Amino acid sequence: MEANRFTKVRDNGWEWYLEDPSILAPWFHSWKQIAKKNMVKSSRVRAVFKVEAGKAVYYVKYNYPVSLTSKIHSSFISKSKSEFNSSRLLDKQGVSVVEACGWGRRGTESMLITRELGDSANARTFWFSVEHMYSPVKKAFLDSFSDFLRNFMSSSFYHPDFHLGNLMINKTDMNFVLVDTHGVEKKKTLRDSQYFRMARIVGALRGEITDMEACDLILKSGLAKDFAAADALWYRILAAEAAEIEKLWNKREKQIIAGTGRYCRVFKTAEGHGISIRNSISGNSLVDRKVYLRGKLEETYDQVKLNGAEAKGLWLTSFRLQFHRIPHRMPIAWIRKDNDENVLLYRKSNPGYIRKIEKIGEFLKRCRVAGIRHDISGKLAEYHGGVLISDLNNLTFR
Numbered sequence: 001m002e003a004n005r006f007t008k009v010r011d012n013g014w015e016w017y018l019e020d021p022s023i024l025a026p027w028f029h030s031w032k033q034i035a036k037k038n039m040v041k042s043s044r045v046r047a048v049f050k051v052e053a054g055k056a057v058y059y060v061k062y063n064y065p066v067s068l069t070s071k072i073h074s075s076f077i078s079k080s081k082s083e084f085n086s087s088r089l090l091d092k093q094g095v096s097v098v099e100a101c102g103w104g105r106r107g108t109e110s111m112l113i114t115r116e117l118g119d120s121a122n123a124r125t126f127w128f129s130v131e132h133m134y135s136p137v138k139k140a141f142l143d144s145f146s147d148f149l150r151n152f153m154s155s156s157f158y159h160p161d162f163h164l165g166n167l168m169i170n171k172t173d174m175n176f177v178l179v180d181t182h183g184v185e186k187k188k189t190l191r192d193s194q195y196f197r198m199a200r201i202v203g204a205l206r207g208e209i210t211d212m213e214a215c216d217l218i219l220k221s222g223l224a225k226d227f228a229a230a231d232a233l234w235y236r237i238l239a240a241e242a243a244e245i246e247k248l249w250n251k252r253e254k255q256i257i258a259g260t261g262r263y264c265r266v267f268k269t270a271e272g273h274g275i276s277i278r279n280s281i282s283g284n285s286l287v288d289r290k291v292y293l294r295g296k297l298e299e300t301y302d303q304v305k306l307n308g309a310e311a312k313g314l315w316l317t318s319f320r321l322q323f324h325r326i327p328h329r330m331p332i333a334w335i336r337k338d339n340d341e342n343v344l345l346y347r348k349s350n351p352g353y354i355r356k357i358e359k360i361g362e363f364l365k366r367c368r369v370a371g372i373r374h375d376i377s378g379k380l381a382e383y384h385g386g387v388l389i390s391d392l393n394n395l396t397f398r
Contacts, residue, residue: 006102006180014111017084023113027051035062045070050116053393057116064109071108078103079182086181087114093186094226095152098179119171121212124164126171127205128282140174142213145258146220148176153198154222159184162198184312196236199223203237207281210361238369242361245323246371246397256319257312263319270295274336276315286332287345297333300382301345304331311342317392324370326363327388329381357385371397 009016010398011028017026027034035049040059047062059275063079080103087100099115127141141153152159159166159181166180186193194307202217210218214228224230252261259266259276262283266276278286291300306314311334321328333345360380367376367389374396381390389395 009104012156014104014106016102016104017081018104018113020101023053023101027053027316029059035072036062058240059114061112061114062109063111063186074108076111078105078110080105080112083112083180083182086184089186090155090157090178090181090184093155093157096148096157096177097181098177101169102179117168117170117177120168120170120177122165124167124168124204125282126169127164127208128351138208141169142217144174144176144219146170146217149201149217149221149223152178153195156187156190157184158187158190158194159198160387162201164201173309187383196240199233200240201235202234203241206238206241206326206366208356210356210358211365220333235369238366241358242324242370245320249320249323252319252323253316256316270336276334278330286347297335297345298343301333302348304344304346306342306344307334308339308342311336311344314344314392317395320397321389321392321395324366326367326370326372327383328392329388329390358387360387363387373398378385 038050039047090097101113160183215232218230255261276350331344335343379391
């Protein structure tokens with residue numbers, strides 16, 4: 001740490017290291033109330049909230065370990081201090097990273113303060129919210145992302161949790177900035193497993209980019225020397241993503257049925273029927289709330305009547321395909337009237353949410369990587385230049 005640039009401040013039992021001590025005014029003396037009011041996200045051991053100091057806006061990441069092991073570790077190595085030092089080192093090495101303004105600790109608790117990025121959005125949220133995936137916005141995103149990856153992946157830094165959700169993107173110039181630097185280390189040499197683990201960040205885009213676009217991104221990022229190597233790396237990434245999905249499938253299946261995950265909402269209709277309504281990748285309901293509150297679901301959407309076992313099977317198969325990011329005729333709601341009468345609802349248009357133009361050969365190759373090894377050629381349909389699975393009956397995974 002550049003000691004001459006930072007001031008040590010003690011306040012209400014907290015010990016702070018700050019470039020500008022005035023950053024604590026006026027919010028810190030009532031930070032608990034401020035945190036509740038301006039909470040951005042929270043978990044069992046961490047919370048992020050927004051504060052204002054002067055004319056600037058900052059984010060505060062508050063770490064509060066719960067387990068005895070974590071508390072002991074934090075008493076020796078503060079998570080906020082570690083992340084602060086990583087951010088400063090990344091910045092010094094020319095990696096685009098959020099500005100870390102200071103950190104503080106009290107016992108095992110700690111806080112990190114970073115400056116808000118203007119006119120920006122979370123990169124994952126931005127990618128999945130862009131409606132026109134064939135527009136210049138998509139190309140600008142991929143070109144800028146490749147520049148960021150080239151710089152970061154050649155820097156010899158290892159990030160153990162490198163994914164789109166830990167990046168921000170400026171909506172004006174499309175530049176990427178790393179915002180979560182916890183655990184980042186400078187390595188003399190990255191092991192292949194470490195390099196590949198970070199390269200898998202490209203896999204998050206697999207539902208919206210073709211093999212050609214993926215290879216182009218990989219080549220521009222410097223992750224491969226030629227097209228053959230880029231294609232091999234891309235399918236190695238897809239295979240790793242598929243293996244992880246299958247490993248977690250039993251857990252995800254239970255969450256889908258119970259509605260305890262972020263994938264769908266489970267409740268009862270006004271008539272007392274059980275209903276599950278699917279969420280989009282960005283977390284929004286795929287059924288208009290006004291429609292189901294008024295009991296107009298079956299009038300507004302196409303419906304298929306099935307028995308309970310058939311409906312459940314198709315509902316779960318659809319989610320499994322969604323996790324693999326394979327376009328298909330997607331049910332967006334499941335109504336359970338009784339065991340013999342179930343209804344799956346579908347949109348009247350855009351049945352599979354096609355977001356890319358893809359050839360059948362490439363589509364089938366992606367399906368095989370996902371574990372669909374039997375012949376599904378008779379189940380395919382073309383829609384607006386893309387390919388989807390139109391019939392999910394008897395669809396099996398390895």
